[in-house]
Amino acid sequence: MSDVTFEQIEKRYAGRAAVADLNLRIRSGELVCLLGPSGCGKTTTLRMLAGFLTPDSGDISIGTRSVLNLGPEARPTAMVFQRYTLWPHMNVFHNVAFGLKLRRLSPAFIRQKVKDALTLVGLPGMEARQPSQLSGGQQQRVALARALVLEPEVLLLDEPLSSLDAKLRVQLRDEIRGIVQELGITTVFVTHDQEEAMAVADRIAVMHEGVLHQVQTPGELYDRPATRFVADFIGQMNFLSVQPGTSGTLLAGPLAFGVPQSAVGTEVAVRPEDMQFGEQGHPAQILRVSDLGHYREVLFRLEGAPDLAPMTAFVGKSEALETPRVRVRRALAYAGGVLLGDAVPLSAQVVGS
Amino acid sequence: MSDVTFEQIEKRYAGRAAVADLNLRIRSGELVCLLGPSGCGKTTTLRMLAGFLTPDSGDISIGTRSVLNLGPEARPTAMVFQRYTLWPHMNVFHNVAFGLKLRRLSPAFIRQKVKDALTLVGLPGMEARQPSQLSGGQQQRVALARALVLEPEVLLLDEPLSSLDAKLRVQLRDEIRGIVQELGITTVFVTHDQEEAMAVADRIAVMHEGVLHQVQTPGELYDRPATRFVADFIGQMNFLSVQPGTSGTLLAGPLAFGVPQSAVGTEVAVRPEDMQFGEQGHPAQILRVSDLGHYREVLFRLEGAPDLAPMTAFVGKSEALETPRVRVRRALAYAGGVLLGDAVPLSAQVVGS
């Protein structure tokens, strides 16, 4: 019902595309994160949906009707910004009530609605506070209440947490996710923090330089990144430059992989947790071990492979590192920046001889 | 030789202690992180060491001599700041050469030193650039070079990476660690990002509201947090409120723990990765699973324990969650905010009956 559809949207600034040929469908009630490095076009996309920017071409619709001809005040969207979220000259009540008052509702009704909204975001009874008397997290909660009180069909969040402390960020993102799911509002959440995106999103849309690379659930995105950029951007990834071996195999030093097809410049990508230390595998030389709490990050080199760059492995705290031998559990192959398919780790002996 | 010692340092602002009774010894060549939430006194501590602030009482020494009577220009320290790191009206060369020129060294010598320093931070040949032509990460590198070129005995870094992108932050922190270790400079690194601290520090000093809670290596800090605050702040932690059971045991719903001694308000703390899902243990009800890439975060409740708040577990991607039964692998007991000791998980049946 409140599906959001971008069709061939393009927006250019001074000739350079900030968003190019964007096709994206967000289902009613879904929470989609727009994720990508700074300048990739996330905010531009969001602001086109909100109505602050007009696309150069393409169409945007909410539900079944195009919203392109509507101004921001007429669209069923509400936005929460990264900075400058509250009007500093109004107290919390007036901030939240502003939109309601424009609709000429009765004062008693407005009071009740504001009260409900503040309760929803965990700030009951804060009506009389000035924004300057609130912490950053509380300000963002009020901003959320201000957006929700208008009962929008689509909620837009532009890096709402990025100015907050780490602990608070985690807490608030869980709350936002809870509220949004409870209300069933279609939500677009912009962030450049992949952990945040993975924690809150139903699906993540990864953008890079104006181009949408992949839209997927967090798990699938991590497991099968569609492009090399996504693979690199989401989580950590070891990229091994490989040489073609015999019979369709690829060789990276002592490691060998089987791929369906291959091309020039093919790379093999291995997640750090897929580098398995144990009794079997190739001898490795450990360069550094960082204890990151519930796991350790191990920087190592494969012995007898001076051309291979150092690689990273995630190792549980209980696993032993005394006999540093490494086996690859799972790998992917990329060519021309695009996923080719699985790279099946082969026993090096089999191939190498 | 360049040990840094804080002895009973205290600094008050308007009657409130920003730093209270600080005793800390940093060994020569060591990299210590000051870690803590915003406002805990990290910057204040660092600036007292640099000489920009004078403590109200106590003593600070570098090597064997007290530096309290020296101005910042006379202390063998060099500082890198979070923001506004470079002088915008000077190019890279003049930024780095500034301190050398004040020492009236020969131009040729200065040129050489600047060149070496820029090479060290990975920016060879960038002398002629203006700061505005550099990316944020490059600017911080130049700032580092500017600090290092004076060959300080102690290097002070105040959240040098917090204005950078996530990827860049990881990369630069590794580089900084490498350079500092290579030069063997005693380093104090301020951050509020615990992951960053764990990745770079030899030891971490955790502060809270002006008080130093614990100084330890990252691993030990994670494994045996000395206070409840540290336990909560470093990594994620489940706190279970417990009831005293028979014969010195503590009960949290169906879970039982053995502790050396106990007190009113004792809590048991369990790391999420110490919540083990498997065939054995207590039945659990899974509330939410977030796929965070190389592991999953599971929010669950123990069945038959309505009083216990939902708990978090980290579960590997390969582990199955079909038969949700939970066992606690390892736990700690805190009372009055301070570590009591290990809480040994007991088989509930043994105790409960």
Add this chain to the structure above:
Amino acid sequence: MSVPAIPAPRAAWFLQVAGLRRALGAILLLAFSAFLLMPLWTLLLWAVTERWLYPGVVPQQFGLKWWSWVFSNADIGKAAFWSLTTAPTVTLLSALVCLPAAYAFARFDFPLKRFFYVALLASNAFPKLGLYIAIAAFFFRLGLIGTFWGVVLVQLVNALVVMIWIPSAAFAAVPKELEEAARDAGASPLRVFFSVTLPISMPGIIVALILTFLGSLDESQATLLIGTPQITTLPIQMYTLVSSYPEPVGAVFSVLLATPSVVLLLLARRYLLAGYLAAGFKGG
């Protein structure tokens, strides 16, 4: 590589040095205060003086005789009336004329924007007397000489720069997000301006209003040419008094005339210190 690691501890940063330097600072500070305040102090003394002959450091005879003299003789009532009607009118009118333009400069892009912005500066550089003479001839034809509106209009010239530049910087400093949030909540652009933009930029506008008001209150050259004899404002009265009566009269009148301004200063201090003035001039 080894530097002769000579720390260069010569002088320390500001005031954090020996008592000598601090004393020097104190003396300079006192000198500055005396430079600013002593003339005003002298004036205050003269205002309550009946007799003060030369070598005296304080008046020989205090008294308030001249206050009643000034109130009963000089045309204070009339001058105060004209001052207190022209100055607010000039201020309000200039706000009406200039604020939309200030907003346009802050928020819109239009052809020749920079040119117009700088043209305002140029208007400030033409010597005022030259303009007034020509304006007087022009007003003469329009019958504006010696009228209230003539005085108001001619003073408008002086308000243009301040009333456009400073508010323009204040408008520009309002984050776009705050305006967009209001649009988002359903407000029309006009509503956004009055509910969000204007209140938030108010401190900057207040600075501009104050400067315009003070400028108008201080104006004498134009009023002399355009307004007198029908419209005499306080500064013109002051010229008369200073050149016609003994010192105490001018002093009494000065105190009367400066008091409202100084009250204004105390009220407006924090706005002035907040940097809006400079923001306006740097906005170009």
Add this chain to the structure above:
Amino acid sequence: QTNPVTLNFYSGGDVNVKDLWENNLLPMYQKTHPNVRINLVFSSHGDNDQATIDRMAAAKKAGKPSGIDLLEGPVDDAGTAGLMDKLSVQKVPLLARVSPAVVNRAHSYGVPYRASSVVLAYDSSRVKNPPKTVAALLDWINKNPGQFTYNTPDTGGSGNAFVTRILMGNLTPADASFFQTDYDAAREKAWSKGLSTLKTLAPKLYQNGQYSQNNVGTLQLLGKGAIQMGPVWSDMGLSYLKQGLLPDNIKLTQIDPPLAGGAAYLGVAADSVNKAAAYDFLNWLLTPEVQSVVVDKMNGYPGVKLQYMPKDVQTRFGDIAGDFSYGFSSKFGSDMNRLWYEQVAGTAQPQH
């Protein structure tokens, strides 16, 4: 009586003139003439004289009434421009009591209702024998450096009169009358000797060449004891003495030939529609009672000849009222100002 009329009366001068009108003459007139309302528009120092004339001229050109009935000030200039009504004994009978020379000076465009002259004020405790002639005055100044000054000629009549007197000292009587009424820039060469006299005088003045800035400035310097002698308006000097603003030891005297003075003229605008009432008002001004008030309040000279004044007035003015001479015509006056600035004040002065 007839219909009530309103006379718009444009006047200008020092504040004492304003006080005279507002506090004395107008209330007095109003008492006896309830049907005539006089609307006074006053500009201090006559700053607006030119503007007023401009306004009348523009009105005349446009064929509209200027709204001005009575004008006190440069009636002569205005009259020359055809803006004033020429007066006569038929229109204002008491004009007969005024010295014809005085009436002629304004070409009959105004009634001289009061007069005053510039005199020399001096500190009698230190100056025992005040100079009686111009030459003696110059001699005294040179012998007592720093004890004399005068105000710049554009800022007040007293300094102006002193400058005029020095310049006139080198003119023939025929020239003098030409300079009083006409204008010809070419004849200003005759001033050069006087200007150089003034220039050589400068270093001997107060503070090696400081001029006071207006009539009051000289009085204030005298009052403070900073100078011993200076030219002042007789009326101002007398009223300052009366109010105790000048110490008693300051005395006034006139030199020979006298310093310039003048009458204040009040005329009727050519386009006034209330001429009858205006004439009546002018005539009233010349009555002995009114003239006594003028003399009393302003310490001015009467407009009518002294013989028509009460005895006590005649004795009071015995010493200084003997005579006064006239200044230059207004155009010559402007040029005199300019040349004084260029050649006297503008020359290099000793700076400390």
Add this chain to the structure above:
Amino acid sequence: MSRPAPRKQTDLKPLLGLLFLVPPLAVLTLLVLLPAFDALRFSLGWVPEDNVSYASGLNLIRSSQPTLAVFGRLFSSASFGRDLGLTLFVTLTSVALLTVVSYALAVYARFGRGRWVGAVRTLYLLPMFIPGIIAAYAITTFYGDHGLLQAMLERVGVQGYHSPIRQSWGIVLGSVWTGIPFAVLMLSSGLDGVAEEQIEAARDAGASFWVILWRIVLPLNLVPLLIVLTFSFIGVFGSFTIPYLLGPAAPNMLGVSMQLNFGAFRQPQVAVAMAVFSFLVCALVGYLYVVATLRQNGRRV
């Protein structure tokens, strides 16, 4: 599926912007451009007969073609040379003194510590709220001949005080006194933009107070400084009240001289020519300001 064509948004903003600009531009045209143009024409020999203040002047130069004769007369007059000399002397000294004093105050207000800072911050605003005439009058009563200062000096046995009032230094004194608030406010806000970190980094590198001031603070604060220099220059150059009340009888600053020529000398054409000349000088200096802000905006991007 037919998609509604995106609304061809004819952007109204440029139009609206120009519309908003109409009122001040009208004021500018009527009250500045036209009069200035009038004045310019008059100074070039075109005498408008319907302008009585112009046409009734003495020694008018009338010409049907534009002529520089008026300027020729102006420049060849000895008094103009002296006036210009005084004007330049006063303007340059005032601006220099004003800058030094204001910079010292701004630095103190920005970096000073202690309870006096607040007092100074209010104090330097004071002259902004004192009308110029009163300021001049107050300065005269204190610094003038036989004023309070002289009395005080004599009390402590210092003889031979020469008052600057009614000398060229009197104008400088008055200009500095009245110019301080604007200059300090401007410089202060510039200094507020210099981050503590940038100064601390320099201290850390071993720089002394003066080195920091000269090598860090000053260069970072260049644009506000230029603004102060240009605006003070324009302000003092064309000032009237202060030089009229505090300056010598002659020579005069151009502002006063204009007034004299227009009033006491009845030389409106000369007065207007002076106005045109002053404008050219000030416009030249104003050009500096424009260049400075342009450069700054260039750097900001």
